[in-house]
Amino acid sequence: MSESIVLEDADGIASPTREFNPRAFIKSFGCQMNVYDAERMADLAAEAGYREAARVEDADLVILNTCHIRERASEKIYSELGKLRELKVERGRAGRPTMLVVAGCVAQAEGWEILRRQPAVDIVVGPQSYHRLAQLLRQARVRPGVVDTDFPAEDKFSRLPAPRPDAIRRRGVAAFVTVQEGCDKFCSFCVVPYTRGAEASRPVAAILDEIARLAEAGVREVTLLGQNVNAYHGLNRQGQAIGLAGLIRAAAATPGICRVRYTTSHPNDMSDDLIAAHRDIPALAPYLHLPVQSGSDSVLKSMNRRHRVADYLDIVASVRAARPDMALSSDFIVGYPGETDADFDQTLALVQAVGFASAYAFKYSARPGTPAADMSSQIDEATKARRLAALQALIEEQRQAFNRATIGRRVEVLFEKPGRREGQVVGRSPTMQAVFAEGPRSLIGALAEVEILAAEPHSLRGRIVSTAS
Numbered sequence: 001m002s003e004s005i006v007l008e009d010a011d012g013i014a015s016p017t018r019e020f021n022p023r024a025f026i027k028s029f030g031c032q033m034n035v036y037d038a039e040r041m042a043d044l045a046a047e048a049g050y051r052e053a054a055r056v057e058d059a060d061l062v063i064l065n066t067c068h069i070r071e072r073a074s075e076k077i078y079s080e081l082g083k084l085r086e087l088k089v090e091r092g093r094a095g096r097p098t099m100l101v102v103a104g105c106v107a108q109a110e111g112w113e114i115l116r117r118q119p120a121v122d123i124v125v126g127p128q129s130y131h132r133l134a135q136l137l138r139q140a141r142v143r144p145g146v147v148d149t150d151f152p153a154e155d156k157f158s159r160l161p162a163p164r165p166d167a168i169r170r171r172g173v174a175a176f177v178t179v180q181e182g183c184d185k186f187c188s189f190c191v192v193p194y195t196r197g198a199e200a201s202r203p204v205a206a207i208l209d210e211i212a213r214l215a216e217a218g219v220r221e222v223t224l225l226g227q228n229v230n231a232y233h234g235l236n237r238q239g240q241a242i243g244l245a246g247l248i249r250a251a252a253a254t255p256g257i258c259r260v261r262y263t264t265s266h267p268n269d270m271s272d273d274l275i276a277a278h279r280d281i282p283a284l285a286p287y288l289h290l291p292v293q294s295g296s297d298s299v300l301k302s303m304n305r306r307h308r309v310a311d312y313l314d315i316v317a318s319v320r321a322a323r324p325d326m327a328l329s330s331d332f333i334v335g336y337p338g339e340t341d342a343d344f345d346q347t348l349a350l351v352q353a354v355g356f357a358s359a360y361a362f363k364y365s366a367r368p369g370t371p372a373a374d375m376s377s378q379i380d381e382a383t384k385a386r387r388l389a390a391l392q393a394l395i396e397e398q399r400q401a402f403n404r405a406t407i408g409r410r411v412e413v414l415f416e417k418p419g420r421r422e423g424q425v426v427g428r429s430p431t432m433q434a435v436f437a438e439g440p441r442s443l444i445g446a447l448a449e450v451e452i453l454a455a456e457p458h459s460l461r462g463r464i465v466s467t468a469s
Helices: 031-047 072-091 105-110 112-117 130-142 166-171 206-218 243-254 272-280 297-302 310-324 339-352 381-403
Strands: 005-008 013-020 023-028 061-066 099-104 123-125 145-147 174-177 221-225 233-237 242-243 257-263 288-289 327-334 359-362 410-418 424-428 434-438 447-455 460-468
Touching: 013 424, 023 031, 031 061, 031 099, 031 130, 031 166, 031 174, 031 221, 061 072, 061 105, 072 099, 072 105, 099 105, 099 130, 105 112, 105 123, 112 123, 112 257, 123 130, 130 145, 166 206, 174 447, 206 233, 206 243, 221 243, 243 257, 243 272, 272 310, 310 327, 310 339, 327 339, 327 381, 339 381, 359 381, 381 447, 410 434, 434 447
Parallel strands: 023 061, 061 099, 099 123, 123 145, 174 221, 221 257, 288 327, 327 359, 434 460
Antiparallel strands: 005 013, 233 242, 410 424, 410 447, 424 434, 447 460
């Protein structure tokens, strides 16, 4: 579905002879919520008449959906924009104007500074305002340099177009659905409260309607997303607040949905009913990503995490009592200001005590505007690198041990795509392991019982035992 767009010159006068069927290219950085936002921006672009461009060189509209969490995130975006500026100039000489949009959390944090440093950018739009994309494009055609980083009162999700069935099918049989945004925790290292705003939950009916549309187009697995997804408290049609456990139960009952996941959780919001949901809802995958960040109580206090190591271990014990086959994942920050060798040793001890199926570890990097950035006890890079290497080695050892323990077992795999070799299909186990096996492409979208034969470095190799549609 592509309509002709009439270009306007700098004075807003439509060019009488210049029409084309435009293409859009969207590049997303960072978390799963950015993946979801990028897909919704693609839906907005499609509604405005843009077709998808496979290459940035072919795009009349380029959107960078940015993330502000990792180290030097802003500088990486400016480097990317420098290359895009050259592409924009080159395409302009050939009579193909290009619009550049910076969206996401870097856009929210930097705002007008992006235009100052890179005037080739036409639009800067934050994660709470991208539903206005079509309007912003119209404004920027008249006068480039539009910035929208407001936190509007209207519900952006109600302003987003429903994705077309063909777009859903192209994206695969597993889909993300944002159910909660923002954060009220104010961890001292984190910019999310400033870039995504306060915690807010979508209405139950709107989420279930979206999941139903996804299922009708062939989606079989949904991951419910939120900055603090287990703080979800959306209203049902009767105006009652429903927690994440209730939402999961309703999502799992949607015809066609066979597996439900959720991420990312905060230990302080890991309620008893959510833990019980892992025991009681078969479609809820036995996989929990629960960031702890450090194994030191003193570091956790400095981080303003509001939980202690003992609290975290109690949650782990309760989760495993409810679901013995639960796979656990986490996030860790090493080299946080003031972290001593003894503090770091306590983090290693926590990892040893829990035994993770996977985890993510990062060196602390200061985010401007956060309390930790101004702390005097910053750790030198060499110490951070040494600690990171030690922690990642332990995490990898545990990951490989978890995968090897699967050999000889039968697991239920949802096949998602063809494998690298002809005659292979690839999917995910309930515990998020990549599994490949010999089988026809017709298995994509189907659940199959697979016997695990071997653990490769980054995946499992299996043999299909039986399938179900």
